[in-house]
Amino acid sequence: MPDIILPINHQQSSHCETGVVATLLQSKGIDMSEPMAFGLASALTFAYLPFVKISGMPLIAYRMPPKTIIKKVCKKLNIDLETRKFSNPDVGMQALDDELAKGNLVGLQSSVYWLPYFPEDMRFHFNAHNLVVYGKNEQGEYLISDPVFEHPVTCAAEDLKNARFAKGALAAKGLMYVIRSTPTHTQLEHVIKPAIKKTAKMMNGLVLPYFGLKGIRHMAKQIRQLDKKPPKYARLYLAHIVRMQEEIGTGGAGFRFMYASFLEQAAQLTQTPALNQCAEHTTLVGDLWREFAMDAVKYCKKRGDISLDDIANKLEQVAEQEAKLSELLIGAVA
Numbered sequence: 001m002p003d004i005i006l007p008i009n010h011q012q013s014s015h016c017e018t019g020v021v022a023t024l025l026q027s028k029g030i031d032m033s034e035p036m037a038f039g040l041a042s043a044l045t046f047a048y049l050p051f052v053k054i055s056g057m058p059l060i061a062y063r064m065p066p067k068t069i070i071k072k073v074c075k076k077l078n079i080d081l082e083t084r085k086f087s088n089p090d091v092g093m094q095a096l097d098d099e100l101a102k103g104n105l106v107g108l109q110s111s112v113y114w115l116p117y118f119p120e121d122m123r124f125h126f127n128a129h130n131l132v133v134y135g136k137n138e139q140g141e142y143l144i145s146d147p148v149f150e151h152p153v154t155c156a157a158e159d160l161k162n163a164r165f166a167k168g169a170l171a172a173k174g175l176m177y178v179i180r181s182t183p184t185h186t187q188l189e190h191v192i193k194p195a196i197k198k199t200a201k202m203m204n205g206l207v208l209p210y211f212g213l214k215g216i217r218h219m220a221k222q223i224r225q226l227d228k229k230p231p232k233y234a235r236l237y238l239a240h241i242v243r244m245q246e247e248i249g250t251g252g253a254g255f256r257f258m259y260a261s262f263l264e265q266a267a268q269l270t271q272t273p274a275l276n277q278c279a280e281h282t283t284l285v286g287d288l289w290r291e292f293a294m295d296a297v298k299y300c301k302k303r304g305d306i307s308l309d310d311i312a313n314k315l316e317q318v319a320e321q322e323a324k325l326s327e328l329l330i331g332a333v334a
Contacts, residue, residue, distance in 0.1 A: 038255070060219070066130070067175070092161075125168055241296060
């Protein structure tokens with residue numbers, strides 16, 4: 001078959017799903033930054049989920065679940081988004097080819113492990129990586145705009161099929177999404193403040209002790225209890241937390257920095273100076289998450305005089321400052 005190469009403005013992004021959303025919307029003429037997509041989706045949160053396992057350890061998330069950002073942004077801006085999953089991998093790959101033939105960019109959810117263009121040390125079983133397919137060459141390779149990379153990449157059909165239909169936690173089941181239509185005009189100003197209010201509310205957590213501030217404090221409690229476990233397990237547990245925070249997606253600190261950027265943009269668009277103060281505090285929270293990760297790494301590598309209590313104390317400090325951020329956000333948009 002001849003080459004199919006659709007126009008695309010590839011851009012390296014901080015996070016895969018927000019990067020994909022920005023790319024897809026920009027292809028439709030909508031001026032959407034990565035931080036704005038993240039903020040409009042009210043995606044900032046925290047969750048400690050012991051009943052969902054990643055490599056045998058609890059799933060720890062610093063943002064809302066996969067697909068939330070693309071779905072919420074499109075809903076708020078009245079954009080027609082079609083999503084599809086498939087039980088048959090071959091049918092799913094044919095559907096991808098059909099969309100490309102129609103001239104549509106296609107967003108996909110995939111597994112990092114099966115994407116050979118990732119360096120080997122970055123390939124692990126994580127099924128919630130997002131990317132955009134913008135074509136297919138004569139050799140049958142797909143042309144991919146992956147937000148993680150500086151330049152577009154290619155991927156063999158079999159590898160992409162394996163990535164789309166990998167099993168396990170957060171399995172994508174071939175998920176693909178296409179923007180069908182967009183409104184003539186989009187006004188971000190009207191949806192920004194409600195999105196911020198929702199974020200502030202979610203930060204306080206749900207009934208279960210695994211979400212928001214409650215979730216952060218719960219994880220601190222779990223870290224204190226590691227002194228009852230073998231030292232090797234304690235190091236593995238802390239290393240897992242750091243990996244979930246710093247290597248998968250954008251992580252705890254990175255998402256806070258991205259939300260700070262959103263708040264700066266929101267302050268300007270809505271003429272709300274108080275949001276600039278919120279942005280500064282969000283950056284402070286991000287710095288605390290980074291310090292927490294550094295302390296955990298030092299403990300794992302036996303560098304410095306860092307105890308489990310020190311690490312838990314730092315995490316509780318994070319919770320205190322996230323609680324203050326929630327209050328600032330509510331006050332700014334009241």
